[in-house]
Amino acid sequence: MLDRDEPEHIRMLRQTLASFVEREMPHDLAQRWDSGETPLDRTFIKKLAALDLTGLTVPAEYGGSGIDLRACLVTLEVLAARSTGAATLYQMATLFGGTHIVEMGSEEQKRKLLPRVVSGDLLVATGLSEPDVGADLASVKTRVRRDGDNLVVAGAKRWCTGAGKADLIWTLCNSDPDGARHRNLTIVLVPVDAPGVVLEEQKTMGNHGPGTYDVTFQDVTLPVSALLGGEHCWNNGWSQLLNTGLDLERIVSAVQALGVARAAVEATWQYAQERVQFGKPICTIQSIRHMLADVQTKLHSCTIMVDRVAALLERNEPSPVETAMAKLYVCETARNIALTCQTVMGAYGYAVEYNVERYVRDALLMPIAGGSSAIMKNNITNWMGLPR
Numbered sequence: 001m002l003d004r005d006e007p008e009h010i011r012m013l014r015q016t017l018a019s020f021v022e023r024e025m026p027h028d029l030a031q032r033w034d035s036g037e038t039p040l041d042r043t044f045i046k047k048l049a050a051l052d053l054t055g056l057t058v059p060a061e062y063g064g065s066g067i068d069l070r071a072c073l074v075t076l077e078v079l080a081a082r083s084t085g086a087a088t089l090y091q092m093a094t095l096f097g098g099t100h101i102v103e104m105g106s107e108e109q110k111r112k113l114l115p116r117v118v119s120g121d122l123l124v125a126t127g128l129s130e131p132d133v134g135a136d137l138a139s140v141k142t143r144v145r146r147d148g149d150n151l152v153v154a155g156a157k158r159w160c161t162g163a164g165k166a167d168l169i170w171t172l173c174n175s176d177p178d179g180a181r182h183r184n185l186t187i188v189l190v191p192v193d194a195p196g197v198v199l200e201e202q203k204t205m206g207n208h209g210p211g212t213y214d215v216t217f218q219d220v221t222l223p224v225s226a227l228l229g230g231e232h233c234w235n236n237g238w239s240q241l242l243n244t245g246l247d248l249e250r251i252v253s254a255v256q257a258l259g260v261a262r263a264a265v266e267a268t269w270q271y272a273q274e275r276v277q278f279g280k281p282i283c284t285i286q287s288i289r290h291m292l293a294d295v296q297t298k299l300h301s302c303t304i305m306v307d308r309v310a311a312l313l314e315r316n317e318p319s320p321v322e323t324a325m326a327k328l329y330v331c332e333t334a335r336n337i338a339l340t341c342q343t344v345m346g347a348y349g350y351a352v353e354y355n356v357e358r359y360v361r362d363a364l365l366m367p368i369a370g371g372s373s374a375i376m377k378n379n380i381t382n383w384m385g386l387p388r
Ligand SMILES: Cc1cc2nc3c(=O)[nH]c(=O)nc-3n(C[C@H](O)[C@H](O)[C@H](O)COP(=O)(O)OP(=O)(O)OC[C@H]3O[C@@H](n4cnc5c(N)ncnc54)[C@H](O)[C@@H]3O)c2cc1C
Pocket: 125, 126, 127, 128, 129, 133, 134, 135, 136, 158, 159, 160, 161, 162, 204, 206, 207, 212, 365, 368, 369, 370, 371, 372, 373, 374, 375, 378
């Protein structure tokens, strides 16, 4: 890996993570998590908590180690390079749990939930998409209504990653069907074990470790305290989503894509030196060397983009345009890198045993989830002020 000009504590973190990954996530286990032969147990996150890695998005006053978003994203990337399933559990704890609650939660929610993030006892799934609602999120049909001191949630979410392992689903609801668009949305923290929540696993090409779920809410009755941010956030869900929610989804996809691309390049770089054809390693063939030069260069450009966004977040200067650019470029490029690596490896790039087949499936998801590439392009031109 080329030098990333990282501070000393991040270099040390990488060493800790490298030995953690070798010890706790050997390649064959990552493969079995993906195939379902060994279930990816949510208690895996407790091992990361034991290393103080689940407190990286939680301020000390709530029991965390203080916010270090760069360290959190480095951890996510390293985990994703071995298993996107494990990385997804980590992001469900630290980012969809930690960061969302730190930035949008009420004081009561912070006191109650953040210590559980730190101890590795809280996983939060994201419930935005619905059977009939993808990119057009402001059109969600899942309803929340007030009933005295209670909320009643009714509707259906689709593609809800990790719902079967989560404690809460961060659920975007329509709270005022007659209200103005974007001013009629509310986010509710729905406990997965609440009466009326029904899960059904969907079959997908990848994302097998955490699983992908259809979630139905059958008049789920919850106390008003389940409103993310408290009662005053009623009908305020769209601005909560724009300010933190979607930005986080984008950077998380880009970081996971970077991890997967790096794993694919490293595996292929090694394989090309070991595979002998016509009496010499295939890495000596010029066309193979060129493909390897291409993927290394693309990987480097992805790294620079992700590090730039991480640095902006670290300085508390988030840039939605740059984050959308990173989501677009890194996810598309990671897919391209993974497919090139598969080409270099020939038939072995298609064999489950050699991991690159899994990296390809993982990489194919990245430009779809967390907002499609087309939507990122729309965002970039709109936010940069191009007249419509
Ligand atoms: C494995 C997996 C896991 C997922 N996990 C989650 C999750 O945990 N939580 C969650 O809420 N969602 C999740 N998703 C859903 C994902 O975020 C959506 O798939 C994504 O936002 C796009 O929605 P859609 O697939 O319904 O596409 P649609 O919105 O139906 O779009 C279809 C096509 O049209 C294009 N398109 C749509 N509108 C426009 C436009 N205005 N301009 C240009 N092009 C446009 C899209 O780019 C796409 O190519 C997951 C998806 C998958 C596959």
